[in-house]
Amino acid sequence: MQENKAEEILKSLEEEYKDFSESLKEAENTKDVENIKVRFLGKKSLVSSTLKNIGKLSSELKPVVGKNTNVYIKKMEEELARKESRLKSIEFDKKLREEIVDLNLPGRKPKAGSKNIISSVIEEIEDIFAGMGFDIAQGPEVETDYYNFEALNTPQDHPARSLHDTFFISDDVLLRTHTSPVQIRYMEKHKPPVYIIVPGKVYRRDYDVSHTPMFTQIEGLVVDKGINFGNLKWTLETVAHKIFGKDRKVRFRPHYFPFTEPSAEVDVSCRICEGAGCRVCSGSGWLEILGAGMVDPNLYRFVDYDTEKVSGFAFGLGIERVCMLRYGIDDLRSFFENDLRFLKQF
Amino acid sequence: MRLTLNWLKEILGRNDLGALDIADILTMSGTEVKKVEYPAERFKNIIVGRIIECSPHPDADKLTLCRVDAKERELDIVCGAANFRKGDKVALALPGAKLKNTVIGTSRIRGRVSEGMMCSEEELGLSDESEGIMILDDRFVVGDGFAGAMGLDDVVFELEVTPNRPDCLSVMGIAREIAALKGIGLRFDDPGYSIAEDKGLDILIKDFGLCPRYSAKIFSNIRGQQSPVWMQARLKLCDIRPKDLIVDLTNYVMLETGQPLHAFDYDLLASPKIIVRAAKEGERIRTIDDNIRELAPGMIVIADESGPVALAGIMGGKDTEINDATKNVLLEAANFNGPSIMRASKSLGLRSEASNRFEKKIDPHLTLFAIKRFEDLLAKITGHAESSGIYDSFSPVERERALTLRPQKVNQILGDPLSGQKIMEILNGLQIPSKKEGDNIQVKVPSFRYEDLEREIDLIEEIARIYGYNRFSSNPPKVNQRAGGYTPYQKAVRDLRFCLSGIGLSEVINYSFISRATLDRFMLGDRTKELVRIINPINEDFEFLRPSLLPAMAQNVKDNIKYRIEDLPLFEISKVFKKAKKGKLAQETNMLGVLLTGRRQKKGWNSEESFYDFYDLKGILEYLSQRYYPQQKLLITHKEFGFFHPAFSGTARIGDIDIGIIGKIHPHLSEKLEIAQDIYYSEINLDLFIDNIKTEKHFKPVPVYPSIEMDIAIMVDEKIGSHEIEQVIWDAGSAMLKGVRLFDLYKGEQIEKGQKSMAYSLTFRGDDRTLKDREVEVEIERIISSLSKNLNARLRQ
């Protein structure tokens, strides 16, 4: 009788568990899970009443029924917890997915300014030369006739002076027409070896479509033992390739500057027409980018260098011209108009 | 300079020269060919025709029907001009010819067919205006191409001759270059001259320094006539307007030899005496361009006994000019002092083909050669040249120079080894005699290169130039390794530029010039006292060097606003100038200008519109101060400047150095500039700012104990500055006080008038322990009591 009773209880528990499993399987959300929990584990559930009435059972049956009931409770609690966590995560996921987000609304941009194109290109060229072991030197923009002309082998009445229309401050003080005076200033203060470049503003009395009264140059000077024309060629070819691209051809044309000899103008092949000739290169297929030459030995006399011991080369290039060729800017004046829409492009 | 291919061929005695080849070798040897023109292209399908019949057009008063012989066939042409007769030869444009961008075709004019057109000089582009059609003289042959018949079937080179090569300002000089480059044997030998024995002309050179040589010859019984078509064509192609035979010949010979010539009407000279002298004060001359020129001492004149008859080397005088009645010509071929000619031509504002050549110094030996060439051409053209011998006055000058050339030096400069033989071959090609002597080469520089070949290095350039620059190999310098790179100053400027562009500012670069009017408008105060002034400015806008970056940057604002670009965070790093206290140069100071105007933030879907204010600008200075002077504090001291709003105006100081100014542009100034928005501006003396940066940094261990933040709010007199309050807080706090941050400022109805409420967040931290609340409370109490004692501040509850 007692055993029957026990079997009966165990059987009903087992059926209850089956019911539970069925219900849990069908549960669709955490709310259902909550209801199942109340139904099968709540105060009015079979397991609760079984445990509540366990005192009425014989002392042999008590442990059996008690243990079995607790096993069922534990099992149901675990399964409920598992199911609940699974459903919770599904529900959370669903809630996230339901958020409406316009990913293409404009973001909050940090303010972006811009370096001037001239500064950027100067810095780029400085970096190239710094990498080759050059120092960067500076000099005054208001300069004496001596440094700007005289010591550069361009005495009064020299025909080359007429190529430089000069702004004068007094008879013998002027706005430098090129960065070359720094060559002399630097050599006066330093003994060879000299490896420098000199970026800076220069001034010429010319103002029209293709001239501004102020523009920017980079000067270069190398003086050392055994420097020759081949070194000049290698250095400037290397720099031209760095600035304009490895695929550009570079050529050297004889020219005349009072303070170099032999003197050269350096051209790179036109990128637009690939050398065939176009409007930009005035049909020649070449674009002039810089002037250069072996330092005229006369200069060494001004700075007390021994012409038999050292030799050197010098060069100068116009930054605005480099910018125009590289970026296709066609109006020189736009560099100094400072239109924000121009500035921001670089 | 311009010259033509046919002319070169004639001098070189070679017919096999291609235009593009010549252009290329000249360019690659230092005489850049800027342009190659083909003038004949314009005259395609234009031939010489002859009118064989003409009759009035039946239906039009002003038109004539012509039958024109074009050799191959006869054509009907309707013509609107009236200046021709039967038998005249004309320039006939056949269908297909292009005149002034119009293609000629067969057309019907008032019912009559016209199979082409008879052209005027204007239509042919040969003159600016013309009456009627161009009538060709008898020498033209019917059926010939017009361009060829006119001497225009040629190629024109536009050359850029460098100033060291006056010898190349001539067809002969360029021919010499080509000969050297192409290995053509070419020599210009002295033809032999007949020097006058008589005293028919007296030449008096007062100063051989001004005129080393004056050669002349008198040609008699000249008949006024036009120069031949071919000569006119060459002159025109070289941009010289033909006049009459004598004048054309002087120009032609100048272009060919490089020696300027001048022809006087001999009979108009007051005396058979030529005086070459410096002009006298107050002397004047009417030049052939019909201008009266005031002469100044230092200018050279050619005078007869009555006064100046020519401005030597620049332009002849009107009174002795060649004219239709000229019978006897005095031909001058002289050599004048280059610098004197340059100065005179500059001060008179008068440049000519002659002055351009003299400026660059011409070979004095050329005078006789040029006279001889003139004579030969005159004889060839007119079949007659009745003339005197050559009158020649000169001071003997050394015009041959011996130089020693060391092949080893050649190679040292050029890098690649050239043999002595190759070197001599190049020199000989240039008509520079040389011979080997031991290891060296002895060179005899001829007269025509005397000016530019003075030293060994000049010869080395010649060798490199003719050998070809692009044939030398390129080699990296054999440098001992060098570090190179940037000075601390240069690094700082680069870093500044990087930082400022990184926080939203755009870098401008303005001209260094400023006008008097702008200086006045900006009331730059002390800075206008020691201005650097340009004595020859382009115009008044460019008269001074700027003492401040502000005016130009304000102008940038104005210019951008024109395009509705109103939000402008800008900076500039440039020099400002003033007279130096010592020496003759200027005092140049690198300045950083920072300017903010317009909106800090536009209205967006997630942001409100806001405008730049003073504290945005101050914040930038604080950022820079903190970056480069982390141990120091930036302090703004109120000081008025004329261009700033009197309240928003001060100096900026870091530590004990005044580094610049900061303020808001005075509303009156903005109004004058017609800028209707607030502008904030700061100018920092970069030289001071950068020179005082301490570059070395020392690591401080990162704190390991947590910090505690406490807030206090006080009420103080609104005149008390925030830096005073902060100073009191710092002074009262112990070493545990690590930070003071103002987080609220209130003035208004909630509090007493004349007071303001300032709320600070104070950060405390122990270096060796976690602070207890009680410790911090003691700190706060001490700070509050100090604020109350020193600033009469009250705690705001």
Ligand SMILES: [Zn+2]
């Ligand atoms: Zn091109």
